[in-house]
Amino acid sequence: MADEWAIRFDGVSKTYAPGGSGKGPAAVHGLSLDVRPHEVLVLVGPSGCGKSTTLRMANRLVEPTSGRILLEGDDVTKVDPVQLRRRMGYVIQNVGLFPHRTVAQNVATVPKLLGWDRTRTRTRVNELLELVGLTPDRYAKRYPHELSGGERQRVGVARALATDPPVLLMDEPFGAVDPVGRRRLQREFSKIQRELGTTVMLVTHDIDEAVRMADRVAVLSEGAHIEQLAPPLEIVARPASAAVADLVGSGRTARLLTLGRLERSDLVDDASDGMDRPHVELGDELSDVLDHLVDEDAGRVGVPVWEHGRPIGHVTGQSVLRALRRLADERAEATEPAAATEQGEPDEAVDTRA
Numbered sequence: 437m438a439d440e441w442a443i444r445f446d447g448v449s450k451t452y453a454p455g456g457s458g459k460g461p462a463a464v465h466g467l468s469l470d471v472r473p474h475e476v477l478v479l480v481g482p483s484g485c486g487k488s489t490t491l492r493m494a495n496r497l498v499e500p501t502s503g504r505i506l507l508e509g510d511d512v513t514k515v516d517p518v519q520l521r522r523r524m525g526y527v528i529q530n531v532g533l534f535p536h537r538t539v540a541q542n543v544a545t546v547p548k549l550l551g552w553d554r555t556r557t558r559t560r561v562n563e564l565l566e567l568v569g570l571t572p573d574r575y576a577k578r579y580p581h582e583l584s585g586g587e588r589q590r591v592g593v594a595r596a597l598a599t600d601p602p603v604l605l606m607d608e609p610f611g612a613v614d615p616v617g618r619r620r621l622q623r624e625f626s627k628i629q630r631e632l633g634t635t636v637m638l639v640t641h642d643i644d645e646a647v648r649m650a651d652r653v654a655v656l657s658e659g660a661h662i663e664q665l666a667p668p669l670e671i672v673a674r675p676a677s678a679a680v681a682d683l684v685g686s687g688r689t690a691r692l693l694t695l696g697r698l699e700r701s702d703l704v705d706d707a708s709d710g711m712d713r714p715h716v717e718l719g720d721e722l723s724d725v726l727d728h729l730v731d732e733d734a735g736r737v738g739v740p741v742w743e744h745g746r747p748i749g750h751v752t753g754q755s756v757l758r759a760l761r762r763l764a765d766e767r768a769e770a771t772e773p774a775a776a777t778e779q780g781e782p783d784e785a786v787d788t789r790a
């Protein structure tokens with residue numbers, strides 16, 4: 437049903453055929469995957485596993501060898517590619533801005549193609565620049581070489597959103613930005629995505645980025661084989677295979693769980709029931725809290741939290757995810773130079789969706 441997915445990959449394969457031989461190994465092999473409306477689905481996995489190929493098949497920059505890809509009910513191979521790309525914004529690493537066009541002209545690329553009049557285009561460009569945190573007065577007339585990497589990336593996002601597409605494809609969108617700038621962009625982008633409700637498919641190498649930004653993470657291995665497809669917390673807490681465990685274990689996320697402690701702000705309520713159930717204590721290590729949630733299978737109901745011998749509220753799986761995001765933010769901000777914090781809005785990094 438169109439309500440349950442925005443993009444559907446149905447048994448999709450791609451074999452790049454060197455010299456037209458048709459005999460190369462499959463970059464993507466029999467992939468079936470649904471991207472739900474309004475979610476951020478992150479594809480993560482090792483280099484060469486087929487992430488970019490998967491993304492690029494969605495907007496027909498790469499044609500599948502077999503299988504079907506549906507966008508809101510339409511078979512993408514039957515939609516004119518130009519029309520298709522208006523329904524799907526595309527953001528890549530290093531953006532690919534036109535160097536001899538100003539920021540405003542870059543953002544206006546698609547509206548211009550669509551023949552919008554000047555006033556409508558200018559209004560939309562200003563709106564988008566504001567949205568991505570680039571004041572039009574300061575930035576509209578600059579050229580790409582007069583921008584920082586992070587600012588260029590914002591222009592790329594603004595350009596991709598110009599016609600308010602229902603779907604946004606992002607390939608390592610923040611990969612060329614330093615870690616501090618990346619963190620800030622991730623946070624700002626999450627806020628924009630929530631406001632607009634855009635369905636996002638995002639490719640990254642970085643498991644921490646995946647955990648921070650995703651509603652669901654698809655961990656891929658060679659041939660775009662899905663090792664695990666689950667919300668971030670589940671990926672971290674219950675890796676479904678050695679490959680997923682490797683990816684999670686070698687990253688910062690697992691360490692954060694052992695280093696982080698449960699804080700009052702992580703609680704989902706201040707109810708004092710649950711005297712008769714196993715509980716955790718405020719200040720417990722997050723990995724212990726997570727064990728409890730998994731053991732008790734209490735992710736949804738919540739586990740009571742006690743302080744000074746009495747219950748003070750509950751934690752759920754979301755609390756752990758929230759704490760994880762809080763910790764990831766604290767770390768990014770701890771290394772952030774004072775001048776760079778002007779746009780930091782820690783509360784916005786706490787994403788309580790899924």
Ligand SMILES: Nc1ncnc2c1ncn2[C@@H]1O[C@H](COP(=O)(O)OP(=O)(O)OP(=O)(O)O)[C@@H](O)[C@H]1O
Pocket residue numbers: 452453463481482483484485486487488489490641
């Ligand atoms: N145009 C192409 N022609 C031939 N082979 C290609 C082409 N593009 C990608 N491949 C191959 O397809 C496989 C998957 O590549 P893809 O770029 O989709 O992987 P990825 O997971 O996005 O990698 P990375 O993280 O390094 O960007 C790789 O083995 C790659 O060498």
